[in-house]
Structure formats: C-alpha cells, structure tokens
Amino acid sequence: MRTAYSVETVRTAERELMARLPEGALMQRAAAGLAAACADLLGRVYGSRVVLLVGSGDNGGDALYAGARLARRGAGVSAVLLAPERAHPGGLAALRRAGGGVAADGGAAGRLIERADLVVDGIVGIGGKGGLRPDAESLARAAARSRAAVVAVDLPSGIDADTGEVHGAALPADLTVTFGTHKPGLLVDPAREYAGSVRLVDIGLALPGDAAVLEALQHADAARLLPVPGAESDKYRRGVVGIAAGSARYPGAAVLAVSGALRGGAGAVRYVGPAGDAVIARFPETLVSDRGPKRAGRVQAWVVGPGAGDDAATVAEVVAADVPVLIDADGLRLVDVGAVRARTAPTLLTPHAGEAAALLGVSREEVEAARLSSARELAARYRATVLLKGSTTLVAAPDGGPVRANATGTSWLATAGSGDVLSGLAGSLLASGLPARDAGSVAAYLHGLAGRHAADGAPVGAHDVAEALPGVWRDVREEGRAGV
Numbered sequence: 179m180r181t182a183y184s185v186e187t188v189r190t191a192e193r194e195l196m197a198r199l200p201e202g203a204l205m206q207r208a209a210a211g212l213a214a215a216c217a218d219l220l221g222r223v224y225g226s227r228v229v230l231l232v233g234s235g236d237n238g239g240d241a242l243y244a245g246a247r248l249a250r251r252g253a254g255v256s257a258v259l260l261a262p263e264r265a266h267p268g269g270l271a272a273l274r275r276a277g278g279g280v281a282a283d284g285g286a287a288g289r290l291i292e293r294a295d296l297v298v299d300g301i302v303g304i305g306g307k308g309g310l311r312p313d314a315e316s317l318a319r320a321a322a323r324s325r326a327a328v329v330a331v332d333l334p335s336g337i338d339a340d341t342g343e344v345h346g347a348a349l350p351a352d353l354t355v356t357f358g359t360h361k362p363g364l365l366v367d368p369a370r371e372y373a374g375s376v377r378l379v380d381i382g383l384a385l386p387g388d389a390a391v392l393e394a395l396q397h398a399d400a401a402r403l404l405p406v407p408g409a410e411s412d413k414y415r416r417g418v419v420g421i422a423a424g425s426a427r428y429p430g431a432a433v434l435a436v437s438g439a440l441r442g443g444a445g446a447v448r449y450v451g452p453a454g455d456a457v458i459a460r461f462p463e464t465l466v467s468d469r470g471p472k473r474a475g476r477v478q479a480w481v482v483g484p485g486a487g488d489d490a491a492t493v494a495e496v497v498a499a500d501v502p503v504l505i506d507a508d509g510l511r512l513v514d515v516g517a518v519r520a521r522t523a524p525t526l527l528t529p530h531a532g533e534a535a536a537l538l539g540v541s542r543e544e545v546e547a548a549r550l551s552s553a554r555e556l557a558a559r560y561r562a563t564v565l566l567k568g569s570t571t572l573v574a575a576p577d578g579g580p581v582r583a584n585a586t587g588t589s590w591l592a593t594a595g596s597g598d599v600l601s602g603l604a605g606s607l608l609a610s611g612l613p614a615r616d617a618g619s620v621a622a623y624l625h626g627l628a629g630r631h632a633a634d635g636a637p638v639g640a641h642d643v644a645e646a647l648p649g650v651w652r653d654v655r656e657e658g659r660a661g662v
C-alpha cells in the first residue's frame with residue numbers, strides 16, 4: 179500500500195527523528211537521495227548543466243546539497259537564489275566548495291535555465307503556502323519553456339501538500355523526489371498532474387500507521403482483496419448482485435453494467451428492468467426479472483441508476499433494501515438524501531465531478547479543484563462511501579479513515595458507458611462480501627488497468643474495457659502473489 183501523511187504528521191515525525199540524529203543528518207539523507215535520482219535522470223552527470231531554483235527554506239537546502247553532490251561528479255551547477263539573504267547557508271557553502279556558482283541576476287538565471295539539462299525545483303516544499311509568488315512564477319515559466327527536465331524537491335512548488343489543490347501558479351515536474359512518505363497532494367488531482375512520476379526516498383521517518391490520510395492500492399493489496407471462490411462455493415455463496423439499470427431509452431447502460439458485474443466476482447447477476455431482452459441477448463447467463471427489485475429474488479447487493487432515466491420508484495425501492503447498495507448516474511439525481519442517511523447497510527455512491535457538484539450544490543469546477551474535500555464532504559452528508567471518479571479516483575468512507583486514491587486510470591476511460599461497467603464491477607464486489615471502501619477501490623483499480631490494457635494507446639468502447647477485466651484480474655493475482 180502506498181500511503182500519504184499530512185504535513186503536520188510529517189513535521190512531528192521529523193522532529194522526533196532529528197532529535198536523535200546529528201545536526202543536518204536528515205537533510206543529507208534527503209540530498210543524497212535527490213542527487214541519486216537526478217543522476218539517474220541525467221544518465222551522464224559529468225558535463226551536464228544543472229540549475230537549482232532555491233527558495234528560502236530547507237527545501238532549497240536540499241537542492242543546494244544535492245547540487246553540491248552533482249557538482250562533485252562533474253556537473254556544471256548554478257543556483258538561482260530567490261531570497262539570497264535567506265538561502266540555506268550550509269547548503270550554499272557546500273555548493274560553492276564543490277565548484278558550483280550562483281546566478282548574478284534575473285537575466286543570467288533566464289539564460290542558465292534556457293541552456294540547462296536539468297532544473298531542480300527547490301523553491302518551496304511542505305512549508306509552502308499558496309501558489310508561486312511572481313518572481314518564482316517567472317522562473318517556472320522559463321523552466322517550462324526550456325527543454326530541461328524538471329525535478330521537484332519533495333513537492334512541485336506551488337501545490338498544496340495536504341489537499342492536492344493548486345491555488346495559483348505551480349511548477350510542473352517530470353519527476354518528484356519526495357522524502358519520508360508521499361504527501362496527499364502527490365496522489366490527488368489537480369496537484370498530482372504537476373508531480374510527474376514520483377520517487378520516494380526513505381529518510382528513516384517513523385510514521386504511525388493509523389495516521390495516514392490517503393492510501394493507494396498496489397497489485398499485492400488488490401490481489402489480497404479479490405474474492406476467490408473456495409471448494410465449498412456455489413453461486414449463491416459467491417454472492418448474487420442485482421442490477422436495476424437501463425430504460426427503454428438507455429438499454430445499453432443495463433448491458434454494460436451487467437458486463438462489469440459478470441466480471442466482478444459475484445456468482446450470479448440478476449437483472450431487473452425494462453432492458454431484459456437486450457441483456458439476455460448479450461449475456462444469456464443473466465437472471466432476468468421484470469417484477470421490480472423487491473420481488474426479483476434474493477441478492478447480496480444492488481446496483482441502481484445507470485441509464486435509469488426518471489424511474490425514481492425503482493431507486494427508492496432499491497435504497498430501501500437491507501443489503502449493500504451502489505447508486506450511480508441517474509440514481510444519484512433521483513435518490514433522496516434522507517433515505518440514504520437512514521440506511522443501515524453500506525451505501526456506495528459513484529458520482530463523477532459533475533454529479534458530485536449537483537449533489538453538493540456547487541459548480542463542477544469547484545469539485546474538480548477540491549476533489550479530496552468534496553469526496554469527504556459528500557461521504558459525510560450522505561453517510562455513505564463515495565467513489566469520486568476522475569483521472570485519479572478517490573474513495574472516501576463516511577467514518578473517516580484514509581481516503582483511497584486510484585491512479586491506474588487512463589484518459590481513454592473517458593468514454594460513454596465506462597462508468598456503467600465500473601458500477602457493475604463494484605456492485606459485484608460488494609455482493610461477494612467486500613466492504614464498500616474495498617469494493618470501490620478494487621473496482622477502480624481493476625477498471626483503470628482494464629482501460630489501459632484495452633486501449634493500449636487507441637480509443638476503446640466501454641465493452642472493450644469490460645472484456646479486458648478477466649485478463650487484468652489474472653495479472654493482479656499473479657503479480658500480487660509475486661509481491662509486485
């Protein structure tokens with residue numbers, strides 16, 4: 179599991195560790211890891227041109243010490259100091275001793291950045307507040323124009339470490355070298371997009387497991403959660419998922435939700451609604467009923483809403499059932515918040531940003547700018563687990579605890595019907611007994627990977643994503659067993 183901690187927790191852990199180590203040791207660990215990552219990116223250090231953007235705090239100190247290490251290996255290293263009188267004195271002295279220089283003025287800084295192979299962003303780290311200030315912003319623009327690779331120290335400067343929000347300008351990186359632990363902003367959009375790939379350097383911080391703010395599944399975690407039938411299993415013990423979806427106008431949503439559900443671990447899929455003929459024609463293994471959710475027969479979980487049109491009665495009937503319920507798409511528009519809050523069995527809501535905005539009474543842009551707090555707020559209001567779809571999908575539970583972030587997705591998944599497959603898949607995992615947070619996050623994980631496999635760099639339809647699920651499921655189990 180990849181975990182992320184708040185700045186406050188990181189600071190506390192840092193203080194405890196620093197008290198036990200010789201002065202400066204922690205920064206040396208950070209700088210050594212940073213220099214190694216820069217060297218890997220450069221390939222050849224000797225003769226390369228490196229520019230350090232150095233702010234007034236320890237983030238700049240890391241950059242200076244790493245720069246000194248690169249200079250000792252033959253790189254031409256120049257520092258651009260944003261606040262010369264406050265630049266880390268030890269780091270600056272080390273850089274000078276190693277033969278590095280300091281840009282004389284803004285003009286020189288611009289020219290150095292233009293010719294650089296690598297720009298190291300040490301403007302601001304976890305001590306940052308708000309977006310970049312104007313002087314830093316012009317350097318960021320120069321770095322973006324140059325062909326240099328950009329390595330962010332700890333965090334891309336300008337992003338909010340705790341929330342993943344970006345208030346103003348920020349400096350996009352190709353690689354972020356982060357120390358001790360991931361920070362939430364490295365896993366949540368829009369900040370995540372500024373981070374590029376992320377490399378974690380262990381500096382020996384001891385972080386309390388129960389204080390993680392965010393976590394991201396990896397293969398081994400997903401593999402552990404996947405339901406696997408035992409020798410005693412029959413279709414009912416594996417769980418039956420009910421799909422109440424589709425309408426005369428949108429029969430396809432029913433077919434796609436069923437296609438996801440059939441690949442999600444439940445032993446049987448029951449379909450209820452007006453698209454039974456279309457469902458049976460495509461998936462003859464489905465148990466089809468036209469008698470409404472209450473009289474359709476037993477299920478261990480329901481999915482309601484995809485392509486439901488205006489059928490509020492069906493949504494209300496499903497929400498009244500005493501089994502886990504997933505509500506998606508039209509169902510989110512039709513559902514009564516009081517009825518959801520009153521439920522005792524788990525509820526999983528799966529909105530995209532637009533749907534979440536409607537539920538919260540804010541604009542879509544506001545949700546997209548503040549995804550973490552939006553997901554948490556919705557979970558609290560509905561007393562439900564919320565899976566907020568996006569390029570990084572977030573899953574927030576109503577009882578607090580770490581939010582799960584999923585980064586397996588691909589923009590090719592932004593295709594009609596892809597959400598229907600996801601809700602079928604997640605509903606199937608609910609029916610097989612996974613708690614809502616696990617069902618949502620495992621579904622997002624598999625769905626994202628299936629999107630990647632199916633697309634492989636080309637446009638795909640939602641049915642392709644569903645068809646890629648068994649292959650992905652196999653990969654996750656095998657690689658998870660191998661400890662990948």
Ligand SMILES: NC(=O)C1=CN([C@@H]2O[C@H](COP(=O)(O)OP(=O)(O)OC[C@H]3O[C@@H](n4cnc5c(N)ncnc54)[C@H](O)[C@@H]3O)[C@@H](O)[C@H]2O)[C@@H](O)CC1
Pocket residue numbers: 192193196204205208233234235236237238240301302303304305306307308309310311314331332333336357381
């Ligand atoms: N504390 C520790 O033990 C360690 C800290 N490390 C580094 O230290 C960093 C934290 O250092 P600091 O606490 O000194 O804080 P930072 O270096 O992140 O930033 C603080 C400084 O930046 C200025 N600033 C704040 N917001 C700004 C903005 N938007 N634009 C421009 N300047 C802004 C502030 O005035 C302040 O002087 C970490 O991110 C990490 O890189 C590492 O060396 C590992 C060890």
Ligand SMILES: [K+]
Pocket residue numbers: 237299300301302303330331332333334335
């Ligand atoms: K930085």
